Amino acid sequence: MSFAEREAARVDAAEERAERYADRSGRAAASSQAARDTSDRIGERFWMGQPILVGHHSEGRARRDQERMHNAMRQSIAEGERAGYWASRAAAAEAYERYRKNPGRTLRRIEKLEAERRGVLRERDGVDDKGRTADVWRRPPSEARREELTRRLAEYDEELTYWAETIKEAERRGFKVWGRADFVKGDFVQWRGSWYEVTRVNAKTATVPHIHAAFDGGAVGAVGGCRVVTRAATAETRHKGSTYTLPYNEVSGRMSAEQMRAALAGEAIPADPRDITPEPAPTPGSLPPSPPA
Incomplete structure (x- = not known):
């Protein structure tokens, strides 16, 4: 798979995770509400603060109902927290592509990848990406190591090309790359x-x-x-x-x-004046623009 195909697969996997997490969050929220309803329904017996009548024949049932009510409320709280957890995971998965292609973050990623590529090039050829000698005392790598470094350089070039196109697309949408x-x-x-x-x-x-x-x-x-x-x-x-x-x-x-x-x-x-884009000069032989009506 090319880097672009792997990145697309990661985005698809993130979308699937978002759907799965959203479903878990929904089920946990429904369970939380059901437990809350159960607690409220039991609590209707104690409406207006009806106390437990100690020694009365209803005491045993009242205490059991009280415990059931408390257990249901604890379950509701736990399920609510679980729903929130899965909702946050779903939101993070939904934001994966937006996070990966954030222009500022992408520029920093490109800078990091270029630095790593220079390191691989120095190890393989003993020079940097501008052809300057990096270390005259460096021993040349073995043939197997050289092949591995050449493969890694090709991977860096492919990934850098992908992210460079991502920045170009962001610029087409109005993002400014400062320099x-x-x-x-x-x-x-x-x-x-x-x-x-x-x-x-x-x-x-x-x-x-x-x-x-x-x-x-x-x-x-x-x-x-x-x-x-x-x-x-x-x-x-x-x-x-x-x-x-x-x-x-x-x-x-x-x-x-x-x-x-x-x-x-x-x-x-x-x-x-630096923000004003000059109008393109007319090409020789072309007609001047028509005046406004």
Whole structure:
């Protein structure tokens, strides 16, 4: 089976588990309600707090009914907890494909797979994926080991191709893959419910004020319910200019310095020229677009 076929089989298995768990949850919920009804029905004998009459001929039956009522209620609680357990398992199984193909998580998975692939390539050929010598003292692998490493490289390539297509599909649906070219010093990056001023743009990360400063007085305001943390504000906190690096594959938004100033002032946020897609230039010999009616 190819990796795509194995992944499809895993999704199908998750869907089957979701149906099976949902059925178990439904049966447990029905059992819980039946036990609750039994307890309530027995409890009608003690309506308005009818006490057990000690020494009366009804005492024995009343105590047996009381025990049956308590047992039924305990069973109802236990079955209710079991129903909740299977319901949560069903929800997790239903979310399997959405979890696996989450774009941010997929980008991190690709980065991890690429690092593992480089390690296999170094062991097989003694070079990295750019052809640079990794270790001149490394002994070449045996023929059998080399064949095994070649097979593993092919598997990595197949899986990476699959996840790359998953990211392309997410981009077609509007997901933004952030990278070094998208930021300049002074921009603001959104990460996990806060905005941070970018103090340095690195190859794979953006350097920002320390993330704990968002809760220690480094925030100068909020935009859309998200704290805005600036470098100047954090200099007055106990972090005193400490920084943190945010991977681009965990970024969820960007604002320019001008946009952030307008947002904090409650003014209309201007457009960022980087977000404006230029219209394609007409090809030679083509007719210009017709003016609007």
